[in-house]
Amino acid sequence: MAVKLKLSTLAEGHWYEYAIRFVLGGAVTMLAGWIATEWGPVIGGLFLAFPAIFPASATLVEKHERERKENAGIRGAKRGRDAAALEAAGAALGSIGLMVFAAIVWQFATAAPGIALSGGALTWLAVSVTLWVTRRHIRRAVTA
Amino acid sequence: MEQYLIRFFAGGLMVSAFAAVGDVVRPKSFAGLFGAAPSIAIATLLIALLKQGPSYIAIEGRSMILGGAALAAYSLVSCQLLKRCQFSGPISTLLSTVVWFASAFGLYWLFLKET
Numbered sequence: 001m002a003v004k005l006k007l008s009t010l011a012e013g014h015w016y017e018y019a020i021r022f023v024l025g026g027a028v029t030m031l032a033g034w035i036a037t038e039w040g041p042v043i044g045g046l047f048l049a050f051p052a053i054f055p056a057s058a059t060l061v062e063k064h065e066r067e068r069k070e071n072a073g074i075r076g077a078k079r080g081r082d083a084a085a086l087e088a089a090g091a092a093l094g095s096i097g098l099m100v101f102a103a104i105v106w107q108f109a110t111a112a113p114g115i116a117l118s119g120g121a122l123t124w125l126a127v128s129v130t131l132w133v134t135r136r137h138i139r140r141a142v143t144a
Numbered sequence: 145m146e147q148y149l150i151r152f153f154a155g156g157l158m159v160s161a162f163a164a165v166g167d168v169v170r171p172k173s174f175a176g177l178f179g180a181a182p183s184i185a186i187a188t189l190l191i192a193l194l195k196q197g198p199s200y201i202a203i204e205g206r207s208m209i210l211g212g213a214a215l216a217a218y219s220l221v222s223c224q225l226l227k228r229c230q231f232s233g234p235i236s237t238l239l240s241t242v243v244w245f246a247s248a249f250g251l252y253w254l255f256l257k258e259t
Contacts, residue, residue, distance in 0.1 A: 005168050013167070021163050022156040029155020029184045030148050033191065041192075041200050042256055045207025046248045048188055049215045052155075053163045054179035055237035058222065061172065062233040081226045083172050084233045088223035090176020092216050099212035101182045105189065105205030113198040116205075117189060121182055128177040 012064050021056045028052040049098055054091050058084040093135065097128035147191070154187040180215055207256060214247035 028050055036044025062080040069076030101124040108116035166178030185208060189201045221243045225236035 003174050004170050006170050007168050009167050010164065018160065022160045025159020025163075025183060026152035026154075026156030029159070029187050030151045032155075032184055032188050033148065033151045036188075036192070036204065041196075041203040042207050042259060043252070045204035046211040046214070046252060048182075048185040048204060048208040049180075049211030049248075050184065051179075051215055051218050051237070051241065051244060052159050052184050053166070053181060054176075054219065054222070055234075055241075057163055057166055057179050058226075058237055059233040060167075061175075062226075078230070081230055081232070084236070085223045085226035086172040087166075087176035087179055088219050088226060088236075090173040091179035092176075092219035092223065094177035094180025095212050095216035095219055097177070098180050098182055098185075098215060099209050101185065102205045102208035102212055105185075106202050106209065107205075109189075109193075109198045109202040109205055111198075113193050113201060117186065117193070121186060124182055128180070132174055132177060 009064070013060065017056075017060055021053075021060075024056055025052050045102075049095070049102070054088070058087055061087055090132065093131040094124075094128045096131055097124040097126075100124060100127045147195075151187065151191060154191065155184055158183040158187045176219075180212075180219065207252070210251040210255065211248050213251060214244045217247040218244040 028047075029052075032044060032047040032050065035047050062084040064080075065083040066076035066080030069079045101120040104120035104123055105116050108119070162178050162181035162183045166175045166181075169175045169178070189204065192201050192204060218240045222236050222240040225231045225239060226233065229236075231239070
């Protein structure tokens, strides 16, 4: 399956689900800042990779997938968990991209902070997508 | 207090933006990449850059490498709990948070404790 956009999924969510995600993200960012203030940047830096997006997203994906299957008359609990597990597998690859982002900030922030942050973010995307494509090719080769 | 409010809104916006991208892309394994987006990092590092300067964010970046490794462990454990143990999303992610803390502070103890 090729990568594609499915904008209709945004309409499946309730407003409070998006509000929870906003509040959770804001709270974790606030907490990360407080930890860095209290215990310094070495400890604070660990929390910049704290799982903020994934818990809410996995729960939403599981719920929406389950509801979609149940509306179609299929038992959806297992399908919901499988969908969330697929997201988790993707997040594991994204985490490696996140480590590369962090390494770029570490190495280049002192010389060129703006470039380190923007270049790091682009590199996160490039590394994550490359790993995803590579994993897909390997899985296809193994199952063929 | 004002600084924390700015952090809250900046973090909320970044997390929501990356999560929305994850919502609309398919397949789901590809969408999952956005579950590990540098959302909190970008919001926090931008504020820290303005307040504390580039050397401070370089130190945070070094620690974040270990946090990222902990996030990879968290994601892999979440995946197994969902797929093999058939735990629900909230239970799996909650249990995996323990793995994140253990990995992050274990790696900190191994590599950064003396710094």
